[in-house]
Structures are given as C-alpha cells and as structure tokens.
Amino acid sequence: MSRIVKEYMGLQKRLQTPEFSWISFLAPVDDDDLSEWVCRFQGPSESPFEGFELGLNITIDLEKYPISGGPRVLFEPRTVAHPNVKWDTGEICLDLLKDAWTPIYTLLDVVGAIRDLLADPGLDSPLDLDIAQIYDADYEAYVQIVRYRLEEARLARV
Amino acid sequence: MTSLDDYNFELSEDDEYYQFVEDSDYESDYSSGKVLKVDESFQGSDDLRLRYKSLSTNELYDDVMERVEFVRTITQLSTDSMIILLRLYGWNEEKLLEDYTENPSEILEKGGLIVPEHCKKRDLTDKPHYTCLICCDSYSKVPVFRMECGHEACINCYRTYLTSTLKKPKAPTCMSCHLSITSSDIDRIFGNKEFSKKHICLSFETFINKHSKNYKWCPYTGCGNIIYSNNESTLNEMLKRHKIPEVECSNKHAFCFYCSTEVHTPSDCKIAQYWIQKVRDESTNLNWILNNTKPCPFCGTSIEKNGGCNHMTCQSCHSEFCWICDGKWAIHTDNYVCKFQNEKKDNTINKSITKRFTDGYKMFIVHENSSDLDLKLAGTIESKIFTLQKELGISWIEGQFLSESIKILLHGRSVLKWSYAIGVFCDPSHNLTHILEQNQTMLSNAVESLSLKIQIKDPKVLIKSKAEFHDASSLVNGRVVALEKCCQELLIKGICKLEAI
Numbered sequence: 001m002s003r004i005v006k007e008y009m010g011l012q013k014r015l016q017t018p019e020f021s022w023i024s025f026l027a028p029v030d031d032d033d034l035s036e037w038v039c040r041f042q043g044p045s046e047s048p049f050e051g052f053e054l055g056l057n058i059t060i061d062l063e064k065y066p067i068s069g070g071p072r073v074l075f076e077p078r079t080v081a082h083p084n085v086k087w088d089t090g091e092i093c094l095d096l097l098k099d100a101w102t103p104i105y106t107l108l109d110v111v112g113a114i115r116d117l118l119a120d121p122g123l124d125s126p127l128d129l130d131i132a133q134i135y136d137a138d139y140e141a142y143v144q145i146v147r148y149r150l151e152e153a154r155l156a157r158v
Numbered sequence: 159m160t161s162l163d164d165y166n167f168e169l170s171e172d173d174e175y176y177q178f179v180e181d182s183d184y185e186s187d188y189s190s191g192k193v194l195k196v197d198e199s200f201q202g203s204d205d206l207r208l209r210y211k212s213l214s215t216n217e218l219y220d221d222v223m224e225r226v227e228f229v230r231t232i233t234q235l236s237t238d239s240m241i242i243l244l245r246l247y248g249w250n251e252e253k254l255l256e257d258y259t260e261n262p263s264e265i266l267e268k269g270g271l272i273v274p275e276h277c278k279k280r281d282l283t284d285k286p287h288y289t290c291l292i293c294c295d296s297y298s299k300v301p302v303f304r305m306e307c308g309h310e311a312c313i314n315c316y317r318t319y320l321t322s323t324l325k326k327p328k329a330p331t332c333m334s335c336h337l338s339i340t341s342s343d344i345d346r347i348f349g350n351k352e353f354s355k356k357h358i359c360l361s362f363e364t365f366i367n368k369h370s371k372n373y374k375w376c377p378y379t380g381c382g383n384i385i386y387s388n389n390e391s392t393l394n395e396m397l398k399r400h401k402i403p404e405v406e407c408s409n410k411h412a413f414c415f416y417c418s419t420e421v422h423t424p425s426d427c428k429i430a431q432y433w434i435q436k437v438r439d440e441s442t443n444l445n446w447i448l449n450n451t452k453p454c455p456f457c458g459t460s461i462e463k464n465g466g467c468n469h470m471t472c473q474s475c476h477s478e479f480c481w482i483c484d485g486k487w488a489i490h491t492d493n494y495v496c497k498f499q500n501e502k503k504d505n506t507i508n509k510s511i512t513k514r515f516t517d518g519y520k521m522f523i524v525h526e527n528s529s530d531l532d533l534k535l536a537g538t539i540e541s542k543i544f545t546l547q548k549e550l551g552i553s554w555i556e557g558q559f560l561s562e563s564i565k566i567l568l569h570g571r572s573v574l575k576w577s578y579a580i581g582v583f584c585d586p587s588h589n590l591t592h593i594l595e596q597n598q599t600m601l602s603n604a605v606e607s608l609s610l611k612i613q614i615k616d617p618k619v620l621i622k623s624k625a626e627f628h629d630a631s632s633l634v635n636g637r638v639v640a641l642e643k644c645c646q647e648l649l650i651k652g653i654c655k656l657e658a659i
C-alpha cells in the first residue's frame with residue numbers, strides 16, 4: 001500500500017479531531033485519482049486572513065511522493081495578497097515545499113505550514129515585492145489590502 | 159557593455175622583454191604575394207609553457223580525496239565528517255578551516271555531525287514483520303536503517319531517498335532531522351562504494367567553481383574532462399606577453415585555459431574575452447551572414463554554400479564569384495582584392511571604431527561559419543578515404559593527407575578569424591596595421607584555395623591531387639606563421655590596444 005493511500009484512509013478521521021477543526025475540506029478531486037486534491041481552510045486568527053476561507057489546489061506526483069518530492073501547492077489564483085504568494089498564479093514560496101521537504105511530512109503538515117505562513121510571512125524571500133514593501137512600511141494598509149482583495153474574491157465566487 | 163577593468167592582469171606600458179627594430183625592416187611587398195617578413199626577434203618567445211594535467215572525473219575524485227585527507231590532518235576529524243563539512247562549505251577549504259578553528263562545535267552542529275549522546279549507534283539490520291513509516295509498506299522481513307536520533311526507514315525508502323538527493327550540493331541528512339548521513343552509511347545502504355562516490359563527484363560542479371583559478375572543465379560539449387594547473391606565475395607571464403595558455407584535455411580538445419574557450423590565436427586573452435562578449439551581444443543582428451543560400455549575383459539562381467570555401471561557382475550560369483562581396487572571382491585571384499576589403503581600405507583611417515568593429519565582425523563571422531561548413535565536409539572526408547582504400551587499394555597512411563589538410567585548413571581559418579579581432583583594435587594609420595591586412599588577405603587566399611580542393615568529390619581526382627594538397631597546406635601553414643607573428647608584434651608594441659566599442 002502506498003503512502004498517499006494510507007494518508008488518504010486516515011484523513012477523514014483526523015480532520016474530525018479538534019486539532020484540525022480549521023480545515024473545512026481536504027480531499028482528492030476524484031476518489032480514483034489521488035494526484036489532484038483541493039483544500040479549504042479558515043484563515044488563521046489574529047491575522048488579516050481571519051474570518052475568510054481560503055482555497056488550495058494540490059498536485060501530487062505519485063511516482064515521487066513522498067521520498068523524492070513533496071506536493072505542489074497553489075492558492076486559488078487572485079485571492080491571496082501576501083509577501084510570499086504570487087497574486088496572479090497563487091504560487092507559494094515556502095521552504096517546506098522546496099529544499100526543506102523531507103519524506104516525513106504529510107499533506108496535513110503542508111497545509112498547516114501554509115496556514116502558519118499566512119500569519120507569519122517570510123520577508124527574506126518575497127514573491128510579491130510590492131506587498132512585501134507595504135507589509136514592512138505600513139502594516140495597517142497591508143491588512144486593508146488583504147481584506148479588500150479577499151472580500152472581492154468572495155463576492156466574485158457568489 | 160563589459161568593463162575593461164574586469165581583467166585581473168595588467169599590461170605593462172613598455173615591455174622589457176623585447177627589443178625592437180625599426181618598422182622599416184618590414185618588407186612591405188604588396189605585389190609579389192609572398193609571405194611578408196616580420197621581425198625575427200619575435201620567434202624566440204616560445205619558451206613559455208603552462209604546466210598542467212588533464213583529469214577525468216575519477217582522477218579528480220582521487221585528487222579531491224587527497225585534499226580531504228590533508229585538511230583532515232588539521233581538524234583531526236574522520237574522513238566522512240570532513241567530506242560532509244567540505245560539501246557544506248562548497249569545497250572552500252580556507253573558509254571552513256577559519257570557521258572551524260573559531261568555533262568547532264558550531265560547525266559540527268551545522269554539518270549535522272553532533273550525534274545525540276547515550277543512544278544506540280546507527281545500524282542497518284533486518285527486521286521481521288516491519289511496517290515502514292515512510293512508504294507505509296508492510297514487510298515480512300526487510301533491512302531497516304536507523305540513526306542515533308531514532309529515526310528509521312526501510313532500505314528501499316533510503317535508496318530512493320539517497321538517489322533523489324544526488325544532485326544537491328550538501329550531504330544528505332536523516333529524513334526526519336538534520337543529522338548527516340555519511341559516505342560510509344551510503345556505502346552500507348547500497349552495498350557498494352560506487353554510490354557515495356557518485357554523490358561526491360556530482361558535487362564537483364561547486365568544487366570547480368570554487369577553485370576555478372586552478373581547475374577548468376573542458377569546454378567541449380559532453381567531454382567532462384578537467385584541466386588542473388597551479389602554474390600561476392607562468393600563466394601571468396604568458397598573459398603579460400600576449401601568449402595564449404593553450405591546454406589540451408585527454409580527449410585531444412584544445413582550449414584556452416584562461417578564457418575556457420576555443421584557442422583564439424593570435425588574439426590575446428584580453429581581446430578575445432572582450433570580443434566574445436561583444437559578439438554575443440551583437441549576434442542577433444547578423445543572421446543574414448549565417449545564411450547558407452543566396453541568389454547568384456549574375457543570374458539570380460539560388461546557390462547553396464556547402465563547404466567553407468568562399469569561392470563560388472554558379473551551377474546555372476557558371477559565373478565564379480566571391481561569397482563575401484558578390485564580386486567576380488577573377489578580380490580576386492591576381493591579388494585578392496575582395497571588394498569588401500577594398501572599400502575598407504579607402505577610408506580606413508577616418509573610420510570610427512564602431513565601423514571597424516562591424517567590418518571585422520563580419521569577417522570573423524564569415525570565417526567562423528566557413529569553419530563549420532568545412533568541418534561538416536570533413537565528416538565526409540572519412541568516407542572519401544574509405545572509398546580510396548577500397549577502390550584504389552590505397553593504404554590508410556596514404557589517405558592521411560586528407561585529414562591532415564582538413565586540420566591545417568581549420569587552424570588557418572581559426573587564426574584568420576581571430577586576427578580580425580586584433581585588426582579592429584589596431585591603430586589604422588600605422589604601417590604595421592597595413593601589413594596585418596596584407597597578411598590577412600594572403601592567408602585568406604591560401605585558405606580558400608585549400609578549402610576549394612577539399613570539395614573535390616571524385617576519389618581518383620583526389621588522390622591525383624595529393625601533391626597539390628600538400629602545396630596548398632604548406633602555403634596555409636606558412637601564412638599562418640606570418641600572420642601570427644604580425645599580430646604578436648602589434649600587441650606587444652601596443653599598436654593594437656583594446657578600446658571600448
């Protein structure tokens with residue numbers, strides 16, 4: 001039995017525990033194909049993302065996962081304004097998704113690390129220089145931009 | 159634009175190594191067409207030779223291991239630990255030793271070499287009824303690798319993992335923490351020494367970058383040999399004397415050790431590097447010249463250039479013309495007055511450096527392209543020799559004159575090509591600059607006539623022309639020597655001086 005199958009089998013049970021109550025949805029798009037996943041989770045509290053639900057698209061290379069490479073994770077494009085996220089594509093700059101990946105991490109670890117990144121941006125490797133600058137210079141303005149854009153994205157979804 | 163300050167060698171204003179005679183010693187015989195004589199005193203400066211050795215990756219591995227052992231005697235660490243730390247430092251020994259002396263435990267920690275105390279030593283043992291936490295497979299029996307940190311995984315996971323970390327410059331670590339996996343561990347996991355060696359060899363890319371003063375990859379694609387030289391005083395002396403530190407890898411690929419490019423005789427490294435950069439910037443503008451078909455200037459029939467020779471004959475109207483200037487070849491033969499070069503001569507003196515560059519660049523590209531075509535033709539030479547052997551019962555040695563001629567032709571083109579780089583930076587009003595142009599013209603003629611011979615298709619005609627090949631080849635050789643000497647003198651006398659374009 002492959003690792004991703006094992007993760008998948010134990011997942012629904014773990015999602016019901018209080019530890020992961022902030023994840024509203026994490027499942028493969030198609031039960032027969034474990035390479036494409038979607039996730040929806042609550043923005044971390046005491047961050048500009050509080051009160052908003054965020055969406056992730058996850059791709060897993062079944063040949064490589066988990067030993068030779070981790071999942072590829074993108075935010076839904078044009079929803080998240082954040083120093084380490086590319087606005088247009090939703091690309092995320094997070095060491096765990098790149099060099100720091102090791103086979104010990106699971107999908108839940110990845111989603112958790114992304115949530116932590118929202119609350120605590122890494123300013124030494126910004127993907128969106130404009131947002132990084134605003135974050136640095138005027139935190140209040142940053143909060144407003146983040147929330148304004150999330151609001152817009154929410155309205156567009158309805 | 160490249161900064162001219164980037165060169166780390168200085169050219170002294172007046173070089174004491176040479177004593178010069180007056181310019182009037184030159185035999186400026188423009189009409190006889192024979193090799194122009196250049197100052198004899200330039201022949202004696204060939205004594206400088208760069209000491210070097212060619213290494214394969216395997217041989218470099220042995221060298222590197224020797225260095226590891228040497229550094230190890232200073233740190234008193236194990237070979238395994240030493241390799242891990244050197245990889246962590248991108249093979250920068252000095253920096254590692256400096257940091258290590260200052261704070262050994264911090265460096266060991268960074269290298270993942272501090273093993274938790276009072277723990278079971280790392281081991282690789284068979285375990286019955288085992289479910290691996292990484293791959294989640296259950297085995298009735300499987301070898302499991304376990305580190306001091308307690309983290310473990312089945313051998314299959316470890317083999318896949320170590321294969322996937324091959325290309326990383328740093329040594330691999332435990333899958334769950336930052337404890338380093340040593341070369342000995344890797345050997346145990348794979349059951350042989352090949353894999354840890356591969357791990358180390360792949361990190362040589364960084365090793366060579368860090369030691370680029372002494373180590374150079376052979377620039378020929380797919381070669382992979384390395385040239386090592388620590389003969390820095392000779393290198394500097396050669397650069398100062400405008401000599402090219404030419405080296406040859408064990409696959410017989412010759413290149414300039416200083417520039418890591420093709421041998422660029424008679425250009426010196428300073429001009430060659432500037433030129434290469436400039437050509438790179440410029441190359442997109444000049445696709446027209448690389449085009450290998452053009453209409454015949456006399457009847458318009460499309461003509462394909464299938465060899466390097468610039469002496470063209472139209473198959474349709476039988477006109478003979480020059481590929482470079484479209485002029486009738488007849489006007490070239492007597493004294494080679496290519497219209498292109500002729501135009502050049504008219505206003506050489508007032509010509510701006512930019513115009514001189516464009517002209518020189520055009521000639522450079524024409525001959526580079528011709529070399530490529532000659533080289534392609536050379537590929538068919540082998541089959542020609544084979545045909546000769548079969549049809550005429552000619553021995554292999556007998557047929558060798560063809561490959562020999564190709565070699566001479568390519569060398570001639572290369573020298574000619576690089577002499578145009580020199581020409582651009584020469585004082586246009588100086589007499590020696592005119593002599594350079596004459597020498598270029600004569601080498602050019604010699605090269606084109608040899609190139610034309612190589613296009614002979616009939617093997618019987620080929621073998622009958624052996625004597626002509628010989629004559630044409632020695633003519634090229636002689637003119638190469640003359641042109642090289644002329645360029646060398648232009649450089650040493652400072653008549654050729656690099657100025658920014």
Ligand SMILES: [Zn+2]
Nearest residue numbers: 290293312315
């Ligand atoms: Zn396993």
Ligand SMILES: [Zn+2]
Nearest residue numbers: 307309332335
């Ligand atoms: Zn560990």
Ligand SMILES: [Zn+2]
Nearest residue numbers: 376381407411
């Ligand atoms: Zn080579």
Ligand SMILES: [Zn+2]
Nearest residue numbers: 414416417427
């Ligand atoms: Zn060079």
Ligand SMILES: [Zn+2]
Nearest residue numbers: 454457472475
């Ligand atoms: Zn024609």
Ligand SMILES: [Zn+2]
Nearest residue numbers: 480483496497
């Ligand atoms: Zn011409």
